[in-house]
Structures are given as structure tokens and as C-alpha cells.
Amino acid sequence: MSTATADHHGPARGLMRWVTTTNHKDIGSLYLLFALIMFLIGGAMAMVIRAELFQPGLQLVDPQFFNSMTTVHALLMIFGAVMPAFTGLANWLIPMQIGAPDMALPRLNNFSFWLLPFAFTMLLSTFFMNGGGPASGWTLYPPLSLQMDAGFPFMIFAIHLAGISSIMGSINVIVTILNMRAPGMTLMKMPLFVWTWLITAYLLIATMPVLAGAVTMLLTDKFAGTSFFSAAGGGDPVMYQHIFWFFGHPEVYILILPAFGIVSAILPTFARKPLFGYSSMVYATASIAFLSFIVWAHHMFTVGMPVVGELFFMYATMMIAVPTGVKVFNWISTMWRGSMTFETPMLFAVGFIIMFTIGGFSGLMLSIAPADFQYHDTYFVVAHFHYVLVTGAIYSIMAAVYYWLPKWTGHMYDERLGKLHFWISTISVNVLFFPQHFLGLAGMPRRIPDYSVQFADWNMISSLGGFVFGLSQLMFVWIIFKAIRGGRKATDQVWEGAQGLEWTLSSPPPYHSFNQPPTVR
Amino acid sequence: MTHSADAYYVPHSSYLPIIASIALTVSVVGAACWFNGTASGPMTFYIGLAMVLAMLFGWFNTVVKENLCGLYNAQVDRSFRQGMMWFIFSEVMFFAAFFGALFYARVLSVPWLLGDATGLATHLFLWQDYNEYWPTNGPANAGGDFQTIGAWGIPALNTTLLLASGITLTLSHHALKAADNARTVWWLIATVALGSVFLGFQAYEYIHAYQDLNLTLASGVYGSTFFMLTGFHGFHVALGTAMLIVITIRAARRHFTPDNHFAFEGVAWYWHFVDVVWLGLFIFVYVL
Numbered sequence: 091m092s093t094a095t096a097d098h099h100g101p102a103r104g105l106m107r108w109v110t111t112t113n114h115k116d117i118g119s120l121y122l123l124f125a126l127i128m129f130l131i132g133g134a135m136a137m138v139i140r141a142e143l144f145q146p147g148l149q150l151v152d153p154q155f156f157n158s159m160t161t162v163h164a165l166l167m168i169f170g171a172v173m174p175a176f177t178g179l180a181n182w183l184i185p186m187q188i189g190a191p192d193m194a195l196p197r198l199n200n201f202s203f204w205l206l207p208f209a210f211t212m213l214l215s216t217f218f219m220n221g222g223g224p225a226s227g228w229t230l231y232p233p234l235s236l237q238m239d240a241g242f243p244f245m246i247f248a249i250h251l252a253g254i255s256s257i258m259g260s261i262n263v264i265v266t267i268l269n270m271r272a273p274g275m276t277l278m279k280m281p282l283f284v285w286t287w288l289i290t291a292y293l294l295i296a297t298m299p300v301l302a303g304a305v306t307m308l309l310t311d312k313f314a315g316t317s318f319f320s321a322a323g324g325g326d327p328v329m330y331q332h333i334f335w336f337f338g339h340p341e342v343y344i345l346i347l348p349a350f351g352i353v354s355a356i357l358p359t360f361a362r363k364p365l366f367g368y369s370s371m372v373y374a375t376a377s378i379a380f381l382s383f384i385v386w387a388h389h390m391f392t393v394g395m396p397v398v399g400e401l402f403f404m405y406a407t408m409m410i411a412v413p414t415g416v417k418v419f420n421w422i423s424t425m426w427r428g429s430m431t432f433e434t435p436m437l438f439a440v441g442f443i444i445m446f447t448i449g450g451f452s453g454l455m456l457s458i459a460p461a462d463f464q465y466h467d468t469y470f471v472v473a474h475f476h477y478v479l480v481t482g483a484i485y486s487i488m489a490a491v492y493y494w495l496p497k498w499t500g501h502m503y504d505e506r507l508g509k510l511h512f513w514i515s516t517i518s519v520n521v522l523f524f525p526q527h528f529l530g531l532a533g534m535p536r537r538i539p540d541y542s543v544q545f546a547d548w549n550m551i552s553s554l555g556g557f558v559f560g561l562s563q564l565m566f567v568w569i570i571f572k573a574i575r576g577g578r579k580a581t582d583q584v585w586e587g588a589q590g591l592e593w594t595l596s597s598p599p600p601y602h603s604f605n606q607p608p609t610v611r
Numbered sequence: 612m613t614h615s616a617d618a619y620y621v622p623h624s625s626y627l628p629i630i631a632s633i634a635l636t637v638s639v640v641g642a643a644c645w646f647n648g649t650a651s652g653p654m655t656f657y658i659g660l661a662m663v664l665a666m667l668f669g670w671f672n673t674v675v676k677e678n679l680c681g682l683y684n685a686q687v688d689r690s691f692r693q694g695m696m697w698f699i700f701s702e703v704m705f706f707a708a709f710f711g712a713l714f715y716a717r718v719l720s721v722p723w724l725l726g727d728a729t730g731l732a733t734h735l736f737l738w739q740d741y742n743e744y745w746p747t748n749g750p751a752n753a754g755g756d757f758q759t760i761g762a763w764g765i766p767a768l769n770t771t772l773l774l775a776s777g778i779t780l781t782l783s784h785h786a787l788k789a790a791d792n793a794r795t796v797w798w799l800i801a802t803v804a805l806g807s808v809f810l811g812f813q814a815y816e817y818i819h820a821y822q823d824l825n826l827t828l829a830s831g832v833y834g835s836t837f838f839m840l841t842g843f844h845g846f847h848v849a850l851g852t853a854m855l856i857v858i859t860i861r862a863a864r865r866h867f868t869p870d871n872h873f874a875f876e877g878v879a880w881y882w883h884f885v886d887v888v889w890l891g892l893f894i895f896v897y898v899l
């Protein structure tokens with residue numbers, strides 16, 4: 091067999107290397123690049139939204155298009171940017187962190203990635219079809235979502251493809267972690283990024299098929315005459331919401347657990363102290379994952395549930411604050427009396443802790459069922475999830491990129507520009523999202539292109555923050571590009587306080603990480 | 612450098628995954644066009660489907676060859692096993708969504724539609740005469756009056772068939788472990804036969820439902836859950852049968868040894884999973 095000489099090869103040459111690769115680093119880079127592109131397209135849509143909301147009245151786009159902007163912005167950012175970015179990081183880092191030669195199922199790994207460009211091209215192509223892109227909000231509630239025209243089946247199938255990609259990617263991650271660890275790398279010695287991804291992958295395998303089921307029922311309701319979500323046929327539109335959020339709430343933890351892992355890797359490095367409470371971090375992650383399955387209806391407090399349901403989901407939701415609090419406490423204790431320095435990754439990590447906690451607090455407010463009757467579907471919710479997702483998930487991804495970029499490329503990024511990127515982003519992101527709390531509390535509904543004049547001031551301020559934040563991300567692109575092209579050579583350890591197997595490899599690491607498994611004491 | 616005997620096998624670059632992505636995309640684009648009533652839809656869909664089948668054939672062919680060349684060590688074998696288990700778990704969750712829909716309708720939303728819980732019939736404004744509980748096609752009598760399929764005819768027979776197929780498959784596995792190739796193959800053939808008869812009955816039942824009982828996908832929430840659950844299950848039985856046929860051929864070609872036969876076990880797990888889903892269906896869709 092000619093394929094028998096499998097390892098010890100460098101990358102293949104030419105463009106087809108990227109199409110046919112089975113290497114975890116190549117695939118990781120592809121995921122990260124894809125995520126960056128989606129981040130920019132989704133970001134452009136956010137700019138359209140903020141431009142329209144700059145002033146009251148209808149200025150730039152028609153309402154239907156505005157609605158499809160909010161919908162597709164969310165779908166791209168969640169399924170196209172954050173999830174693939176985390177998967178890219180998983181690909182790059184997990185084999186290196188556990189001492190494995192590659193991911194467990196390398197061809198499947200390539201398949202998982204290459205489904206994504208097709209899925210999202212299909213999703214975006216709906217803009218050019220009769221009736222335009224999806225405009226029902228990313229949650230696709232029927233009956234509204236069923237009113238979509240020619241693009242509808244394309245959108246549903248795009249979700250199916252992206253879902254297949256996530257499931258296969260997650261299977262790969264779990265199997266890699268459970269089966270490919272170097273001798274001595276016991277579960278409780280694994281870096282937290284590996285732990286959080288293990289649990290994230292479990293959440294993905296458990297919930298993506300449920301989303302697939304939900305959108306399949308939408309498809310048959312529209313085309314095959316079924317009545318799952320139509321009361322006339324004995325179904326119930328609220329049923330869709332239950333099924334969707336059974337996926338949807340674990341999904342928000344899918345978007346944040348790997349971030350917890352990243353922050354738990356970065357803080358000890360720059361505080362020069364081991365992570366405080368490692369095992370409690372593991373248990374907290376596991377309990378968050380468990381609880382995330384029994385809180386979904388906090389997204390539906392106002393839909394008309396029995397009171398017992400409201401109470402159950404309210405208390406269950408509040409309980410998540412306990413393990414989350416454990417984590418924040420551990421991070422702060424890690425920094426306590428550390429000899430800290432604030433390089434860019436650390437800035438993003440500390441920014442993450444502060445601003446993610448703000449999002450956690452607004453989440454706690456939303457979890458109070460009677461209060462949520464006021465907050466629901468207002469900009470307060472928008473402020474909440476952007477604090478946890480932008481200054482949470484996205485900040486962690488940026489922290490991770492700055493932290494590991496020298497390892498990946500062998501070059502230091504431009505520290506001065508990195509810090510500048512952090513400060514401009516952090517100031518503008520708060521100008522962008524903090525006023526949305528006020529808007530929401532004052533009653534401004536989400537997903538509407540126009541608003542009454544009393545909301546004008548804060549909207550204008552928010553839009554200004556948005557434009558600055560959007561533009562400052564071009565800096566991020568530039569910094570990465572510069573570091574790939576060249577820059578000061580990075581040492582193998584890169585950061586003086588960095589610990590873990592990936593730092594024992596050269597920078598950039600060899601094409602195949604560990605052909606001989608390292609021994610972990 | 613030489614390949615140490617026990618290194619984890621990392622395959623070289625491969626064209627299979629990109630072909631797989633393109634094939635899947637072509638078939639779903641075809642299906643979407645079909646739904647939209649575009650004339651080229653069905654054709655595109657079938658082309659995509661053919662590509663998917665060809666890709667699967669190529670992919671499994673490669674894996675089988677690599678395995679026969681002895682490239683897979685025990686650790687690779689474990690990866691395949693764990694991968695298969697998690698895949699089956701994802702399938703369990705896929706069915707869970709439809710079972711969830713069934714339970715939600717029967718336990719919560721249909722009673723609410725009848726005025727349960729609030730004491731106030733929520734249908735009074737639009738549909739005063741609605742009073743049927745289950746089976747129901749809703750207050751608007753979606754799809755028109757229909758009859759249901761009793762549990763103790765064909766469905767009970769089908770239950771026996773699937774349970775029997777589980778037994779024959781286990782017997783085959785025992786024979787395989789005892790290195791008795793002839794018995795392995797014969798029990799596999801019996802399993803395939805039982806699966807195929809199941810499918811035949813299921814097809815007959817669907818025709819009967821559509822032609823004589825007016826029970827269709829459009830028969831309100833009953834018809835929707837009925838056909839969605841049994842349909843996806845039937846689809847999985849068909850897939851499982853195809854997989855069984857493949858391993859029957861492979862067993863006949865003596866691909867399996869008593870201690871190296873992951874493909875056999877993977878298919879067996881899948882088949883048992885399909886079996887268990889059917890038991891759930893039989894109880895919750897037909898009997899209750």
C-alpha cells in the first residue's frame with residue numbers, strides 16, 4: 091500500500107493542500123480563517139443594523155431587509171464565527187495539549203470543516219432568492235419563519251449541514267480527548283481548555299440533533315402538510331419554542347464553556363501562579379453543563395406557561411449562577427497577589443472576566459420570571475447576550491489568538507498594536523452595548539427598525555460605539571496578518587509563565603505534533 | 612524514518628471529504644429546489660444522492676483496505692468504536708426531538724386545546740365543537756377524518772421480527788467470535804431477511820394507511836407524529852439493512868477475525884439501537 095508511509099511528512103504543496111488536508115493544524119487554521127471571514131460579514135450586517143438605528147424613522151433599508159439583517163447576523167456570528175473559531179482552537183490546541191499526534195479521526199475532521207463553507211454559502215445565497223433572506227429572527231419561530239419564500243428550504247438545509255459539521259467535529263473532539271492522551275495525562279491533569287471542550291462537545295452531540303429535528307418539523311410543516319406547530323391541526327407553535335430552546339440554552343453554553351477554558355489557561359501564565367481551584371473548575375463546568383439542560387424555558391416566560399413551570403425554570407436558572415460564580419471567584423483568586431503583567435492576551439482575559447460578569451448579572455435579572463415580563467424582547471436582552479457573547483466569547487477568542495499566535499506562527503505579534511486594539515475595542519464595545527440596558531429598561535423592543543423618539547439619544551450613542559468597534563476589528567485582522575508575515579521570533583515557551591505541553595514544542599510546532607507521545611508526570 | 616509498528620495511523624491528505632461535502636451539498640440543493648417546485652430539483656437531488664453513495668463506497672473501501680493492510684492498531688480501533696457510540700448517541704437525541712413532540716402534544720398541548728389547566732377551553736372562540744383527545748387531527752380536522760392502525764396486527768408482528776433479528780445478529784456475533792465463518796454468514800443473512808420483511812410490512816402499512824384509512828402526513832398532529840417517527844425509523848432500518856448487507860458480503864469474504872471486526876460490531880450496535888427505538892415506537896405510537 092502506498093499510503094502506508096503515513097507520518098513524518100510535511101504538508102503537501104499548492105492550494106490542494108488545504109482542500110485535502112488531514113492535519114489538525116491545517117484544519118485548525120482553516121476553521122479560524124473561516125470564522126474570521128464570517129465574523130467580518132456578520133459584522134458588516136451589524137453595521138447596517140446600527141446605521142438604520144442611528145436615528146428614529148426608516149432611513150436606509152426596508153423593514154424586511156432590516157429583519158433579515160438581525161436574523162442572519164445572529165446565525166453567522168453563532169454558527170459561523172464563534173463555534174468554528176472554538177473548533178479551530180480545539181483543532182490546533184487539543185492534540186498539542188494532550189500529547190497526541192493528531193485528531194483521532196483526521197479525514198472526518200476535514201469533512202467537518204469543508205461542510206461549513208458550503209452551508210454558509212447556501213445560507214447567504216437566500217438573499218438573492220425570491221423574498222430574500224430569513225427574517226424571523228435566528229430562533230426561527232413559526233408561524234413567522236414559515237412565511238419565508240424561496241429561500242426557506244435552503245436555509246433549513248444550511249442549518250442541517252452546519253449541524254452535521256458540528257456533530258462530527260464534536261465526535262472527533264471527544265474521541266481525541268478520551269482516547270489519544272499521552273501516557274500519564276490523566277483526566278484530572280488535562281488543561282482546562284481540554285476539559286471545557288470535552289463537555290462542550292458532549293453538549294453539542296446532545297443538542298444539535300434536537301435542533302435538526304426542530305427545523306425538520308418546520309420543513310415538513312411548510313411543505314408536507316404536517317401540523318406540528320399549527321393549532322388548527324392539533325399542534326402548537328409553542329412546542330417549537332420548547333424544542334428549539336432545549337437546544338438553544340445548551341447552545342449558549344457551547345458558546346461560552348471553551349471561553350472559560352481559554353481564560354483559565356491565560357490567567358495563570360500572566361499572574362505567574364497556578365490556577366486556583368482546578369478541580370472545582372472542572373466540577374463547576376460539569377454542573378453548568380448539566381443545569382443547562384433544565385433551564386430552557388427561561389426564554390419563554392411570557393409565552394403562557396403554567397405557574398409551576400415558570401417557578402421551576404426560574405429557580406433552575408438562578409442555580410446556574412452558583413457554578414458560574416465559583417469560576418469567577420477562582421479566576422479572581424488566581425490573580426490575587428500574583429506578579430501580574432498585562433500583555434494583550436491578559437488584557438482580553440481580564441476584560442473578559444469583568445464584562446462577562448456584567449452579562450451574568452443581567453442574566454440573573456432576566457431569570458427572575460416576573461421581572462422578565464418587562465425585559466423580554468427588549469434591548470435589555472440584547473445588551474445581556476452581547477455582554478456574554480461579544481465581551482465574553484469573542485473576547486476569549488481574541489485572547490486565545492494573541493496568546494497562541496506566537497506558538498502557531500513562530501512570530502510575536504505587534505504588542506503595541508495589540509494593546510491599542512484592546513483599549514479601543516473595550517471602550518467602544520461598552521459605548522455600544524451598555525446604553526442598550528437603558529433602552530431595554532425604558533421599553534425599546536428588539537428586532538424593530540424604527541423606534542419612538544425618546545430612545546433617540548442612547549441609540550445614537552450606541553451606534554457610534556458600534557461603528558468604532560466594528561472598524562477597530564480591522565486592526566485585529568491587520569495584526570494577525572502582520573504576525574503571519576513576520577515579526578520578532580518567538581521562543582518555544584513564548585511567555586515566561588506559560589505551562590503545558592504545547593509550550594514544549596518549537597514555535598511554530600512541527601507538522602505532526604507528537605509522533606512519540608511525551609510522558610506526563 | 613521508518614514507521615514504528617505501533618504508531619497511530621494518521622491518513623494522508625484525502626479527496627474523500629471534499630467530495631463528501633460537495634455530494635451532500637448537491638443533494639440538499641436539489642431537495643430544496645424540489646420543495647420549491649423547480650423543475651430541475653428532483654434530477655439534482657438524485658445526482659447528489661448518487662454522488663453520496665459513490666463517496667460512501669469509496670470512503671468505506673479505503674477504510675477497509677487500510678484495515679486489511681494492518682494500518683490500524685488497537686488505539687485506532689478504539690477511536691472508531693468510541694466514534695460510533697457517540698454517533699449513535701446523536702441519533703438517539705434526534706429521535707428524542709420527535710418523541711418529545713409526541714409527548715408534548717399528547718400530554719400538554721392537546722389537553723390545553725381542550726380547555727385543561729386553565730379550566731377555560733382555549734378553542735371556544737374559533738372551534739367550539741372540538742372535543743376529541745387522541746388520536747386527533749386538530750380542531751380544523753386537518754386532512755379529513757381518518758382511522759388509525761391497530762397495534763396488534765402488523766406492528767406487533769414487526770416487533771417480533773425486529774426482536775428476532777436482534778437475536779440472529781447476536782448469534783452471528785457469537786459464531787464470529789468462535790471463528791465459525793459459515794454460521795456467521797448464515798445468521799447475518801437471516802438478520803438481513805428479517806429486516807427486509809420488516810421494511811416490506813412497513814411499506815404495506817403505509818400504503819394501507821394512505822389508501823384505505825386516509826391517515827396521511829397531513830392528518831393533523833397525529834398523522835404528523837405518526838409518520839415522522841415511523842418514517843425516520845423506517846429510514847434507519849433501511850440504512851441498517853444496507854449496512855448489514857455490506858458486512859454480510861465482507862464476512863463472506865472473510866474480512867473479519869475473532870478479535871478484529873469493528874465494522875461488524877458497529878453495525879450491530881446500530882441495529883440494536885434501531886431495535887430499541889422501535890420498541891419505544893411500538894409502545895408510545897401504537898399501543899398507548
Ligand code: HEM
Binds near residue numbers: 342388451465474483
Ligand atoms: C448567569 C448566567 C445566565 C443567566 C441567568 C441567563 C439568563 C437569560 C435569560 C433569562 C434570558 C431570556 C431573556 C428573555 O428573552 O426575556 C437570556 C437570554 C439570552 N442569553 Fe443568557 N443567561 C446567562 C448566561 C448566558 C451566557 C453565558 C450566554 C452565552 C454565552 C447567554 C446568551 C444568551 C442569549 C444569546 C440570549 C438571547 C436569546 C434570544 O432570545 O435571541 N446567556 N439569558
Ligand SMILES: [Cu+2]
Binds near residue numbers: 386388
Ligand atoms: Cu438561556
